Amino acid sequence: VTAIRSRVVAMGYPLATLVFGLLVGAVAVIIVGGNPVVVYKQLADGAGMQWILQWIPGNPFGVSVKDARIGETNVISTLVSATPAILTGCAVGFAFRCGLFNIGAGGQLVMGAITSFVVAHFVGGGVFGMVLASIAGVLAGFLYGALPGALKAYRGAHEVISTIMLNFIAIQIGRYLVGIGGPLQKKNSGTPFSEKLDPSVRWPHFWGEFETAQVHLGLLLAFVAVFVYWVILERTTLGYEVRAVGFNPEAARYGGVSVPRAVVLAMGIAGAFAGLAGSGETLGHYYQLQENTLSGVLVTLGFTGIAVALLGRNHPIGIVLAAFLFAGLDSGARQLSGEIPAELARALATIIQGAVILFVGGEGLLHWIFRSRGPKKERTVHPPPTAATPGEGL
Amino acid sequence: VTVTPARIAQAGIVAAGLAVLSVVPPILLDTVIAPLVLAGIAVVLGIVAIRRGEGRLGGLALFAASVGGLSGILFANTDTATVENIVTAGLFASTLRFATPLVLGGLGGVICERSGVVNIAIEGMMLMGCFWGFWVSTETLSWEIGLLAAMLAGGVSALIHAFFSIHLGGNQIISGTAINILALGVTSFAYRSLIGSSGTPDVDRIPTVHLPLIADIPFLGDIIGDLNLMVWLMFVLVFVIWIFLTRTPWGLRLRAVGEHPRAADTVGIDVYRVRYLAVVTSGLLAGMAGAFLSFGFGSSFNENMTNGRGFIALAAVVFGNWRPFGVLWAALLFGFASALGNALQTAAGVNATLVNALPYVFTLVALVGLVGRSRAPAASGRPYQKQ
Numbered sequence: 001v002t003a004i005r006s007r008v009v010a011m012g013y014p015l016a017t018l019v020f021g022l023l024v025g026a027v028a029v030i031i032v033g034g035n036p037v038v039v040y041k042q043l044a045d046g047a048g049m050q051w052i053l054q055w056i057p058g059n060p061f062g063v064s065v066k067d068a069r070i071g072e073t074n075v076i077s078t079l080v081s082a083t084p085a086i087l088t089g090c091a092v093g094f095a096f097r098c099g100l101f102n103i104g105a106g107g108q109l110v111m112g113a114i115t116s117f118v119v120a121h122f123v124g125g126g127v128f129g130m131v132l133a134s135i136a137g138v139l140a141g142f143l144y145g146a147l148p149g150a151l152k153a154y155r156g157a158h159e160v161i162s163t164i165m166l167n168f169i170a171i172q173i174g175r176y177l178v179g180i181g182g183p184l185q186k187k188n189s190g191t192p193f194s195e196k197l198d199p200s201v202r203w204p205h206f207w208g209e210f211e212t213a214q215v216h217l218g219l220l221l222a223f224v225a226v227f228v229y230w231v232i233l234e235r236t237t238l239g240y241e242v243r244a245v246g247f248n249p250e251a252a253r254y255g256g257v258s259v260p261r262a263v264v265l266a267m268g269i270a271g272a273f274a275g276l277a278g279s280g281e282t283l284g285h286y287y288q289l290q291e292n293t294l295s296g297v298l299v300t301l302g303f304t305g306i307a308v309a310l311l312g313r314n315h316p317i318g319i320v321l322a323a324f325l326f327a328g329l330d331s332g333a334r335q336l337s338g339e340i341p342a343e344l345a346r347a348l349a350t351i352i353q354g355a356v357i358l359f360v361g362g363e364g365l366l367h368w369i370f371r372s373r374g375p376k377k378e379r380t381v382h383p384p385p386t387a388a389t390p391g392e393g394l
Numbered sequence: 395v396t397v398t399p400a401r402i403a404q405a406g407i408v409a410a411g412l413a414v415l416s417v418v419p420p421i422l423l424d425t426v427i428a429p430l431v432l433a434g435i436a437v438v439l440g441i442v443a444i445r446r447g448e449g450r451l452g453g454l455a456l457f458a459a460s461v462g463g464l465s466g467i468l469f470a471n472t473d474t475a476t477v478e479n480i481v482t483a484g485l486f487a488s489t490l491r492f493a494t495p496l497v498l499g500g501l502g503g504v505i506c507e508r509s510g511v512v513n514i515a516i517e518g519m520m521l522m523g524c525f526w527g528f529w530v531s532t533e534t535l536s537w538e539i540g541l542l543a544a545m546l547a548g549g550v551s552a553l554i555h556a557f558f559s560i561h562l563g564g565n566q567i568i569s570g571t572a573i574n575i576l577a578l579g580v581t582s583f584a585y586r587s588l589i590g591s592s593g594t595p596d597v598d599r600i601p602t603v604h605l606p607l608i609a610d611i612p613f614l615g616d617i618i619g620d621l622n623l624m625v626w627l628m629f630v631l632v633f634v635i636w637i638f639l640t641r642t643p644w645g646l647r648l649r650a651v652g653e654h655p656r657a658a659d660t661v662g663i664d665v666y667r668v669r670y671l672a673v674v675t676s677g678l679l680a681g682m683a684g685a686f687l688s689f690g691f692g693s694s695f696n697e698n699m700t701n702g703r704g705f706i707a708l709a710a711v712v713f714g715n716w717r718p719f720g721v722l723w724a725a726l727l728f729g730f731a732s733a734l735g736n737a738l739q740t741a742a743g744v745n746a747t748l749v750n751a752l753p754y755v756f757t758l759v760a761l762v763g764l765v766g767r768s769r770a771p772a773a774s775g776r777p778y779q780k781q
Contacts, residue, residue: 028580032587101567103514157761158770160514160567161712164705165754165761172751179747306571343586350579354572361568362558 014311014318014360018325021356025348034340039348046335047328048075074331076208079215080285082327084109086222087277088305089323090229091145091270093314095159097233098266099246104148104163106302107170108141108271110294112278114174115140117194117289118184120201120282129201134279141275142268144170149267153260159267167299174294184289192291203284212287218280223320225273230316232269242266277301304330307353310360326353399448406439406455413462417469429466433459450715457727457756461734464749468738483616485733490621491691493722493729494628495520495700498683499707500714500721501635502676506552507716508639509672510652510773514570515555516680517704518577523548523681525581528688528695529588532595537689541600544685545678551577552677553670560669563777574704582697589695600624600690624686629722631679636718648672652771655778665778680704709757716771728753 026036051071054063063071088105095102116137123129148166151157177184178194186195205214233239244252245262253259281298282289304326311325312318329349336345413432440455499516506513527544531537551573558569589595602620609619639645650658651668659665687703688695706728714720735749 028583032583103567103571151758151762155762157758160512161708161761162758164514165709165758168702168705168754169751169758172747172754175750176747182747303571303575306568307575310568341586341590343590344583347579347583347586350575351583352579354574354576354579357568357575358554358558358572361564361572362562 010313014313014322017311017356017359020359021352024355025352028348028351029340032340032344038339039336042336042339043329043332045071046074046332047078048072048331051075073208073213074335076215077213077331077334078324078328079207079219080213081330082323083216083218083222083280083284084277084301085304085308085323085327086320087218087225087273087280088301089308089312089319090225090305091141091274091277092302092305093309093312093319094229094233094242094273095145095266095270096309096314097246098242098262099249100149100152100263100266100270101160102145102163102267102270103160103306104145104166104302105270105274105277105305106299107163107167108144108274109278109281109301110167110170110174110298111144112137112141112275113282113294113298114170114177114278114289115275116279116282117197120197121184121195125198125200130203130283133201133283134203134276137279137282138272138275141278142272145271145274146264146268149264150260152267153263167302171295171299174289175291178289178291178294194289197283197287201283202287203280205284212285214284216280216284218277218284221276221280225276226316226320229273229319238262238265274302274305304353307357307360311356329353399443399446400451402439402446403443403448403451403455406436406443406452407458409433409439410436410455410458410462413459413466417466426467429469430463433463433466436462453756453760454723454727456759457752461731461752465734483613485737486617487621488733488736489726489730490617490625491729492732493725494622494625494691495683495686495703496707496710496725496728497628497632497722498624498686499680499704500710500725501631501718502679502683503708503711504639504714504716504718504721505635505648505672505679506676507711507774508652508771509648509669510655510771510776510778511556511559511669511673512566512570512775513555513673513676514567514708515551515573515577515704516676516707517700517702518570518574519548519551519555519677519680520684520687520704520707521577521581521698521700522551523684524688524699525585525684525695527681527685528597529584531599531689532589532597535596535598537598537600540598540689541682541685545681548677548679548681548684549674550677552674552680555677556670556673559777560666560673563779566775566777578698585695585697594694597689597693599693600685622686622690624682624690627682632718632722639718649771652773655773655776659778659780666780669778680707683707706753709753712770713753713757713760715760727756 022040026040029036029039048071050063050067051074053059053061054068054071088109091105091108092102116133119136120129120133123132144166148157148159148162151162152159175192176182179185179192180190182192184194186193203217205216208214231239233243241252241257241262242265244255244257245259245266249259252262278298286293307326308319308322312320312322329352333345333349336342336348340348409432413429413436416428416432436455436459440452440459443452443455499520502519503513503516523544526547527540530543531540534540555566555569555573558564558572559566600623602622603626605615605619609615611619637645639649647658647663648668650661651663651665651672655665658668683703684700687699707725710721710724710728713724714722731749731752735747738749
């Protein structure tokens with residue numbers, strides 16, 4: 001019974017957090033004179049809800065053929081957004097399990113995206129180039145993650161600060177490469193974009209008609225990555241060591257675990273997940289490097305990863321669910337119009353995401369509210385989402 | 395005169411400065427050898443100083459050497475007229491403009507972190523001040539009220555951070571990340587619904603200070619003759635906060651709370667109150683930094699206007715070793731790098747993007763301790779449980 005209860009509680013917190021986040025969003029909608037129920041219904045539709053509803057036997061919601069077709073486009077857009085979100089969720093979650101706060105998933109993703117592009121562009125055609133480019137992206141992510149891991153393990157540099165700095169370094173490298181006059185910028189184009197990759201090196205895609213909105217190999221790889229995430233953490237010695245260090249580094253050291261090795265590898269593997277996400281954005285989604293995307297959407301994906309890992313409680317299934325949720329929020333917001341102005345919608349999605357992170361971080365809030373009622377009890381220290389406290393001793 | 399490691403490092407910095415001077419007016423050597431030799435000397439002196447234990451100044455010497463060497467190469471290869479376009483009083487004036495928000499945000503970071511609360515939300519607090527101050531200033535047409543509103547917006551954001559990280563004992567990084575994202579969402583949302591595409595409204599800008607006699611001095615007058623009020627306020631605040639932290643009992647209490655909260659609690663210091671005040675103060679300062687961006691130096695707001703400046707301010711805190719004057723020097727250095735990058739871009743058409751990465755690279759180097767390790771307050775980031 002206790003096990004079931006703790007399961008329910010474990011599910012209950014993220015759900016409560018989500019409700020809080022949606023309430024904050026609702027307040028924002030009400031302030032600008034909209035109806036939050038209508039807005040959230042539109043958000044769900046924009047995420048592709050209609051497409052899912054049509055499969056319910058008997059079609060109780062009466063989804064028309066036209067709505068179902070629009071719904072299909074929206075579902076595709078949600079799946080395209082979910083692909084990197086799952087992977088950056090793994091990137092943040094894996095580091096969390098080692099007691100590390102990886103704010104650098106965005107930078108690791110950007111380095112993966114750049115490296116994949118460079119390899120695919122210069123090695124060129126065919127499956128060989130594609131596979132090489134994918135591996136190179138993962139490797140770049142691994143190295144860009146292992147670097148702050150090593151700085152932490154051997155020099156005591158806090159990973160939060162160093163990954164923030166590395167994010168900006170990655171952005172500047174990207175800007176330099178594809179900015180006007182940069183070495184990878186498309187010649188004589190006047191726009192800060194690289195050339196598009198040859199179709200033969202692009203990842204296969206299997207759903208969707210529009211060139212940059214297709215469900216691609218990355219989604220399958222993301223699921224494989226989630227499985228790998230689970231296997232490493234729960235079924236290997238390395239994963240045991242990583243979790244031991246996350247739980248209590250001192251105890252792990254006394255138990256014979258090499259803490260520096262665990263820290264470097266944990267950050268490296270975390271970076272590899274993000275690097276794979278970057279490969280996917282280059283080889284499966286955009287097919288080119290764009291200055292504004294590198295320094296905007298792609299880096300922001302690192303923060304989405306934080307939200308995903310926190311809401312999903314670093315659990316493989318939780319990460320997948322949370323990634324779909326934020327991806328749906330993202331693609332839903334893009335479709336939103338009418339009830340509130342379209343340009344407000346994206347900001348609304350950002351507000352909800354921020355509020356969710358805030359409330360996950362403040363799980364003590366519920367305890368604090370309910371502690372002030374009833375008999376005064378011994379104050380219990382509530383553990384944060386991870387066993388150790390990432391970011392401690394900054 | 396004894397040769398101390400500090401003097402060696404200072405000599406290195408001077409050599410690096412000469413490297414820059416050798417290729418700019420009025421000396422203007424049209425060769426790449428002189429700046430490279432001087433920068434090389436600066437590197438050697440910097441390394442020697444570091445080997446003898448003077449890490450921080452030695453690190454500065456290395457930083458200066460790389461700036462000197464780079465600009466030497468760039469300038470020597472561009473023609474004279476262009477160089478004269480780049481190195482003007484404007485370069486130094488814009489260095490001060492770039493540095494001001496970094497210093498203000500960084501001072502907030504220093505106060506917050508010295509009290510034991512990590513603040514990676516400077517960016518978000520700055521952005522809140524940036525928008526709300528701007529909006530209030532357009533509505534009231536009074537920069538004073540606008541500035542107060544900016545500080546208030548930063549302060550309120552900080553209060554949320556304080557509540558979650560002090561009272562609830564939550565993770566300070568999570569709370570900081572949340573505030574950064576929330577601030578981006580809230581300011582974009584509010585900007586689009588309150589101002590939107592109705593064009594740039596009239597705003598009452600924070601005034602510039604005209605110094606009557608000094609403004610007539612050639613060069614120097616062009617730099618400091620007509621600076622924005624906030625720039626001077628920034629210098630005053632560096633000094634005031636330095637006095638506060640190092641020369642007053644309140645400053646001592648704040649540092650005690652940041653180094654060893656249990657001990658501070660034992661001698662009767664209210665740890666929670668000190669931390670609340672420190673976090674909120676950091677929000678007020680970050681709000682001022684934001685105000686400078688939108689209606690001090692500039693006169694408009696756009697989405698995500700702070701654009702990472704809060705994180706460079708954080709870098710300045712780390713690079714400046716959690717000290718007010720350290721933050722000032724670091725921010726001036728970073729500001730100079732930005733100003734130089736901009737000048738190169740506009741005057742010479744050089745893709746100077748990589749110059750903008752220098753602050754982050756050097757913060758990493760400082761953090762790693764290759765050149766004198768930065769040391770964070772001992773209890774920074776740890777929630778404190780009262781007993």
